[in-house]
Amino acid sequence: MPPELPSFLARFPAGSVVPQTGAGAPVDQETWVVRREVLLDLCRELHASRETRFDLLLEIFGMDYPEREQRFEAVYHLYSIPNGRRLRLKVPLAASDPTLPSVIPVWKAADWFEREAFDMFGLVFDGHPNLRRILTHEAFQGHALRKDYDAAKRWILTEDKIWQPRLEAPERGDSMFERMTINLGPSHPATHGTFRIVALVDGEEIVASEIEIGYLHRCMEKMSETHTWQQVIPYTDRLNYCSSFINNVGYCRSVEQLLGIEVPPRAVWARTILSEFSRIMDHVVANGSTLVDCGALTNFWYFYQCREEIYGLLESLCGARLTVSACRIGGLLADLPPDFVERSRRLLETIPPLISDVETLIDKNRIFLDRAVGVAAINGEEAVNWGYTGPCLRASGVGLDARKAHPYDLYDTVEWEVPVLRGGDVYDRYRLRMLEIRQSLSIIRQLLDRGVPEGPFVIDDPHVALPPKDACYNQMESMIYHFKLIMDGIQVPPGENYGFVEGANGELGFYCVSDGSGKPYRVRVRPPCFPIFSSFPTLIRGHGVSDVVATLGGLNVIAGELER
Amino acid sequence: MEVQGESWLTTKLDAFADWAQKNSFWPLPFGTACCAIEFMSTVSSHYDMARFGYEVVRFSPRQSDLMIVAGTITDKMAPVLKKIYDQMPDPKWVVSMGACACSGGFYRAYHVMQGIDEIIPVDVYVPGCPPSPEGLMYGILQVKEKVDRDRRALRRSKKNRKPKHAA
Numbered sequence: 001m002p003p004e005l006p007s008f009l010a011r012f013p014a015g016s017v018v019p020q021t022g023a024g025a026p027v028d029q030e031t032w033v034v035r036r037e038v039l040l041d042l043c044r045e046l047h048a049s050r051e052t053r054f055d056l057l058l059e060i061f062g063m064d065y066p067e068r069e070q071r072f073e074a075v076y077h078l079y080s081i082p083n084g085r086r087l088r089l090k091v092p093l094a095a096s097d098p099t100l101p102s103v104i105p106v107w108k109a110a111d112w113f114e115r116e117a118f119d120m121f122g123l124v125f126d127g128h129p130n131l132r133r134i135l136t137h138e139a140f141q142g143h144a145l146r147k148d149y150d151a152a153k154r155w156i157l158t159e160d161k162i163w164q165p166r167l168e169a170p171e172r173g174d175s176m177f178e179r180m181t182i183n184l185g186p187s188h189p190a191t192h193g194t195f196r197i198v199a200l201v202d203g204e205e206i207v208a209s210e211i212e213i214g215y216l217h218r219c220m221e222k223m224s225e226t227h228t229w230q231q232v233i234p235y236t237d238r239l240n241y242c243s244s245f246i247n248n249v250g251y252c253r254s255v256e257q258l259l260g261i262e263v264p265p266r267a268v269w270a271r272t273i274l275s276e277f278s279r280i281m282d283h284v285v286a287n288g289s290t291l292v293d294c295g296a297l298t299n300f301w302y303f304y305q306c307r308e309e310i311y312g313l314l315e316s317l318c319g320a321r322l323t324v325s326a327c328r329i330g331g332l333l334a335d336l337p338p339d340f341v342e343r344s345r346r347l348l349e350t351i352p353p354l355i356s357d358v359e360t361l362i363d364k365n366r367i368f369l370d371r372a373v374g375v376a377a378i379n380g381e382e383a384v385n386w387g388y389t390g391p392c393l394r395a396s397g398v399g400l401d402a403r404k405a406h407p408y409d410l411y412d413t414v415e416w417e418v419p420v421l422r423g424g425d426v427y428d429r430y431r432l433r434m435l436e437i438r439q440s441l442s443i444i445r446q447l448l449d450r451g452v453p454e455g456p457f458v459i460d461d462p463h464v465a466l467p468p469k470d471a472c473y474n475q476m477e478s479m480i481y482h483f484k485l486i487m488d489g490i491q492v493p494p495g496e497n498y499g500f501v502e503g504a505n506g507e508l509g510f511y512c513v514s515d516g517s518g519k520p521y522r523v524r525v526r527p528p529c530f531p532i533f534s535s536f537p538t539l540i541r542g543h544g545v546s547d548v549v550a551t552l553g554g555l556n557v558i559a560g561e562l563e564r
Numbered sequence: 565m566e567v568q569g570e571s572w573l574t575t576k577l578d579a580f581a582d583w584a585q586k587n588s589f590w591p592l593p594f595g596t597a598c599c600a601i602e603f604m605s606t607v608s609s610h611y612d613m614a615r616f617g618y619e620v621v622r623f624s625p626r627q628s629d630l631m632i633v634a635g636t637i638t639d640k641m642a643p644v645l646k647k648i649y650d651q652m653p654d655p656k657w658v659v660s661m662g663a664c665a666c667s668g669g670f671y672r673a674y675h676v677m678q679g680i681d682e683i684i685p686v687d688v689y690v691p692g693c694p695p696s697p698e699g700l701m702y703g704i705l706q707v708k709e710k711v712d713r714d715r716r717a718l719r720r721s722k723k724n725r726k727p728k729h730a731a
Contacts, residue, residue: 137640
């Protein structure tokens, strides 16, 4: 059923906004094809109008269809928090003139996404204040995600070409200090990976800063296009490597929706439990590293003990600790180990004391409170405009959680709450994660009490899932299916689908496009920490350099996912 | 009086220095990606790398003698890695942790360096994606042996060379 169109559309010229309906239209969400001339006006209306109120810009990215007359396409994913509604805008662009207006005046989140689309596809956003490459390096030539770009074509960056920022901020006249530009990263103990922050400091205070990312751009999206659908699963592990399992689930769900298949209950049950365990793992790393950066090393060891315990459980399922690849399209990689429930129950007993120990040490700790309360605070409205999702948004007072707003798997069958705090500062982000860990434990406990559902762990469809090993060896037909699946991959019907899960640091989306060949035409990842990190210069303005260090861990920016 | 080769005192001093060095590396974790998380596991309470004398993890290249490259190195990161390696004082060793650092791993792509040995020398390669903490420990213990072996070989070559110069 097509949702009714907002009344303000009548004001736009005929044919400039065309909702896609009928055969061939995407079925996953409402899609409008928009002419670029009206894009900015339409976005303003969509954002401001009471009917629509699309306050959250999830992502902007490019598409390349070389055989089409209008070769490029800019795609916008919008979300309305009050209405819980999603909308996709597609703006076709000719290869000769791929320019379109920037939507930064409407959503600040657009800043980095537009730079990315420029870097990867060469789309030019008119009015963007700083349209330069973001993921690839300065010596790079061409646009990597265009279909005619060779996936292995490298360019060598030499030291003389490295970007040197020029930061400017108005003089205040009263300053008694000399201004100085300092550089943090990309190899710095407090940057947890590979970010470079260049800050202009006035004494201790940061007056302007700029961030350079892309030091871990591993071309995951391009790699997906050169592999079969199943082979993409290991690449998804390495997005947010602190909680690989959730990424697996997100990707598999998106492809399953495209295939139109149902996952057996046993697999859904296990996916929900392991996703929650992964969320705990992720939260403890985010909080642990925040605390380490503030000088509280002990907690990190406590937290890491949790992780080691959970690693054990994952290892018993799939043999890997960190990069698990435990999901398969249509289910799981293998059946659950016989002691799965018992082990999980043991974890439910070992984790809470470790968490409580940290809470006792930290929650009312004067030193931590001084470092964290009121630092890098952002209010709910701003956070939404910057494209925040996940714990960072919920710490700012907006209770958006995809598990509650659009329940998937078993989240609507268990009792749990979405914790929301209002401060939006470093301390609340830390507290919120602690509260979420408790909720996750409660979800797991309820599911374990239900017992393991009987049945297969993966869908019984030889066109999607590999037949059992023993059948492959003994039956001709199964062997052929096995051969076809390994050599040609799953034949996903043509179409497009945006599948999402609530990742550990926000909404993690996978936009999959299939052209009917055995390989993805495009796998686009919506990285939750990308828009969050783009707001970092705003967050730290006016704070000291030591606050930068205290803030970064709590935002939970994971380079693998940020830069893909 | 002319001393032939090296005196008893200096050889023993060398041996003592080697012994100290190989048992108390100061590693510099150059962590970029997933492998860095496993590196964290290795130094954390459960695996506790300090047992082997790798207690002092230093983030400053000036203070460290063992670089552990944990994670993918992209072309954008390459000049940084090279610079940091150059800043480390001699003698220094490099462990390449994980498939990406060793060979680019499964990222045969436009922005990924196909192994850090394109730009810096590597002493020990630890395979895995990521390697388990046991794997990393084994790799680091290999460095220890290598220190021993290399130094002995170096001394031997010195000894062999000396008489030639004298003659």
